Amino acid sequence: MATQLKVASRLLLTDDQIKKFITDGFLILKTDFSKEFHETLNTQLRMVYEEEGNPGNNLLPRIPELQKVLEHPVITGALTSVLGSDYMLHAHRHGHYNASPEAGGWHKDSYWGYQRMRNHHPWWAMIMYFPQDTPRELGPTGIMPGTQNYETRIFQSDDTKEEALASGKAGTFALIHYDIWHRATANVLGEPRFMLKFEFMRMKAPAVPSWAHEEQTWSRPTSSQALPEQHEVMWEDTWNWLAGKTGSLAGTKPMDEAVVQALIQQLEDEYEPQALNAAYELACSGKHGVYELLQALYHENIRVSRLAAYGLSIAGPEAVSGLISALENGRRKTVVHAAFALGEQGPQAAKAVPQLIQCLRHPSEKVRRTATEVLSMIGEPSEEVVQGLAQCLEDSDVQVRFMAGLSLARLGPTASASVPSLEKALNDENRYVRAHAAEALRYIGTEQAKDTLIQFLFKSRWCPTTTPANPFYP
Structure with missing residues (x-):
């Protein structure tokens, strides 16, 4: 078996670990911090939660020691392996405290209270970190293996025989696909249990493997959880996509x-x-299968249309013209599904950019949200794209605005013309619009962008030791 590769203080995942992440939707890993480190961390957490309540998105500045966790080679290596080396730590983070003897409900996380079509390719991931020994009885996070790509919950609420638990010694963490079904399990001991959740985003589609890559072709992992179903085509496509081979299975079956x-x-x-x-197999079957998927985009059943979009997202250039035509459809969901599939096609869908720019002015906010994001996924940073996304920073819909900031961050230095618009967005009423605007300035990285960002950070700087009990001294 291949050993983990340590590159620039990042302990990269092996082929087999990546395969398990693809099939199971999660990995349970562990850092090697000392017992004393975690004791200090837990003391800080208990003090903050008892005296001040949950710090929410201020978790990191309130407890600066947590930055060491995010910089640990096992965590940076796992995130690099799945999301690429320039992944973004999202502004939303949360310390979950659980002392309840009742298990929580199964769920997928929303996008900070908002909704979007969920990616099967790993554009998003989460770290769930446990700073104390967390046996089963203390209520670790429960994960339903292999469910990351299902919109529906295909298992019963009390069906726990296949549930995986993120349990282990202090420093254990779960790296999970953002969309996997999970829950908090019962804490029958009643002792404090913390789970520190951080969200991360991929900034561009992979061009080469970012893990300790040795095997060239897909095969199942040597061991895996008991999964509800097998998805060989979807798994193989994800493996190839992570290796930089977008649409590699088109027409191969x-x-x-x-x-x-x-x-x-x-x-x-x-x-x-x-x-x-069926959607994935049709996408690989050639022209006839792609044609049928394109027709299914217009199916009266919205669920069928959505599933067709997932197939078309891997169907290669053969599907692009039909997807562009679907952007003109009068049904909002059809347009959303077509735009989503074009985004997953990446640069292969470059000729769709003019029509997607037009979608930025669509009367439906859901269409505008999708178009705003997928333009950066296609990665054609023309002057018109940057201008259109900059204008979206002033959209009436808050989700359009914060997706515009994320997309401009993904375009990086080529989006330098948007800096004045991003500066205005730093005063937006929504915390995530402000956060994405700040991140966009960081990824753009020009002198103008950095000066704007530094001014904003100085004005909004937050003192981690100032609390109601300690407002001034020392």
């Missing part, structure tokens, strides 16, 4: 007419895993 027709019927299956497999 030709099928006869009878099989294609059976898959078209399966696409309407009420059981999401089966329908999802």
Whole structure:
């Protein structure tokens, strides 16, 4: 078995670990901080929570020692392996305190209270860090393996036989696909249990593998959790995508007419895993399968349209013209699904950019939200793209505004013309619009951008030792 590779203080994941992340949707890993480090950290956490309450997004400045956790080689290596070396730590972070003997409900996290079409490719990930020994009885996070790509909950609420627990010694953490189904389990001991959640985003589609990559072709991991279903095509595509091979399976699995027709019927299956497999298999079957997926975008059942979009997202250039045509459709959901698939196509969808720029002025905020994000995923930073995204920073819809900031961050230095607009956005009423604007200035990195960012940070600087009990001295 391959050993982990340490590069620039980052302990990169192995091929087998990446495979497990693809199939299971999570990895349980561990840092090697001392017992004394975690004792100090827990003392600080208990004091803050007892005296001040949950610090929410101020978790890091309030407890600066946590920065050492985020800089640990196991954590930076895991995040680099899954999200690339320039991943972003999102402004939302949360310290979960659990002393309840009742288990929490199964759920997927929202996007800070907002909704969007969820990516199957790992554009987003979370770290759930446990700073104390967390046996089963203390209520670790429960994870349902292999459910990261299901919109529906395909298991019963009391079905815990396949549940994986993020339990272990202090310093254990779960690296999870952002969209996996999870919950808080019961803390039957009633002792304090902290779980520190941090969110991370990929800044660009992968061009080369970012883990300790040795194997060239997909195969299943040597060990895996018991999964609800098998998704060989989806897993292989994700493996290839992470290695920089977007749309590599397009047309590679030709099928006869009878099989294609059976898959078209399966696409309407009420059981999401089966329908999802049909969408991915049709995407790889050649022109006929892609044609049928394009037709399914207009299906009266919105669920079928959404599943078709996932298939079209890996179908390669063959699907691009049809997806561009769908941007003109009068049904909002069809436009959203088509734009999503174009974004996942990356540079292969470059000719869709003019139409997507037009979508930035669409009457539906949900269309504008999607177009705002996917323009940066395609990665064609033309003057018109930057100008359009900068204008979106003043959109009436807050989700459009904070996605515009994220997209400009992804475009980096090529978005330098947006700096004046980003400076205005630093005064937005929404915390995440301000945060994404600040991140965009950081990733743009010009002198003008850095000066603007420094001024903002000085004006908004926050003292981590100033509390109601200690307002001034020492």
